[in-house]
Amino acid sequence: MKRVKSGIEGIDNITGGFPQGRSMLVTGDAGSGKTIFGLQFAKSSCAQGFKTTYITTEEDAKDLYTQGESFNWDMKSQTETGKLNFVELAGVRAKVTEAEMSIDIGAMKGNFTKFVNEIPEDTNTVVIDNIGSYTAKLTPYEFRDRFDLLVYELKKRDITALIILDSATSKEFNEIALFSVYGAMRLMKRENPYTGRRERVMDIVKMRSTKTPTQFISYEINSDGISMV
Ligand SMILES: Nc1ncnc2c1ncn2[C@@H]1O[C@H](COP(=O)(O)OP(=O)(O)OP(=O)(O)O)[C@@H](O)[C@H]1O
Numbered sequence: 001m002k003r004v005k006s007g008i009e010g011i012d013n014i015t016g017g018f019p020q021g022r023s024m025l026v027t028g029d030a031g032s033g034k035t036i037f038g039l040q041f042a043k044s045s046c047a048q049g050f051k052t053t054y055i056t057t058e059e060d061a062k063d064l065y066t067q068g069e070s071f072n073w074d075m076k077s078q079t080e081t082g083k084l085n086f087v088e089l090a091g092v093r094a095k096v097t098e099a100e101m102s103i104d105i106g107a108m109k110g111n112f113t114k115f116v117n118e119i120p121e122d123t124n125t126v127v128i129d130n131i132g133s134y135t136a137k138l139t140p141y142e143f144r145d146r147f148d149l150l151v152y153e154l155k156k157r158d159i160t161a162l163i164i165l166d167s168a169t170s171k172e173f174n175e176i177a178l179f180s181v182y183g184a185m186r187l188m189k190r191e192n193p194y195t196g197r198r199e200r201v202m203d204i205v206k207m208r209s210t211k212t213p214t215q216f217i218s219y220e221i222n223s224d225g226i227s228m229v
């Protein structure tokens, strides 16, 4: 199976990289580094020659550039050369008022295929950050149905995807999403029982056809992004 480097050396050394043409799920609490992970993967994907689309549902592209700049990542030139492409879904959502939403809830509800429609033809890699904002009022059954369809559509297009789902979105949805994807990682903070200090750890929950560690992996967010400790 071909692999795509995640952009995080520690993960690539352990796993060999993300399985190409499959979907990976990243879940985690607020501030755990999901967006940074997504950007780092997007940057790395471009560097490997893959045409990459970053779909953002909450932050605008400008803020994402600012985040990248804080690590000295030159995402502007990747955009200018057409390797990297940002799609902002936040604007679309903001235009829909509460009232409209309650009337047209059926149409808005978990419309994940919208993500797929926004992806340019020849895209190899996609980051979706984050689908949690599209899950409001879905039943677990509906969520599963639509999430499965999203993963299926991405696979059909041979896209390597990193799908971000925040932990604030119900625990139930987090569990359901785990089944549909090829691989999954969870980012969290926990107290180290020995030092008493809080640390960032990642759980590679699963990665099909890959040997994964059973232990949590410690990581840091430093001046050049996410790295394993
Ligand atoms: N330049 C930097 N250097 C070091 N740490 C940074 C830097 N930029 C951001 N961070 C750390 O990363 C955290 C934010 O990470 P990120 O935005 O990826 O989290 P997230 O999981 O996407 O959060 P949310 O759920 O709010 O979207 C910040 O709270 C900060 O601790």
Ligand SMILES: [Mg+2]
Residues within 6 Å of the ligand: 034, 035, 036, 129
């Ligand atoms: Mg984020």
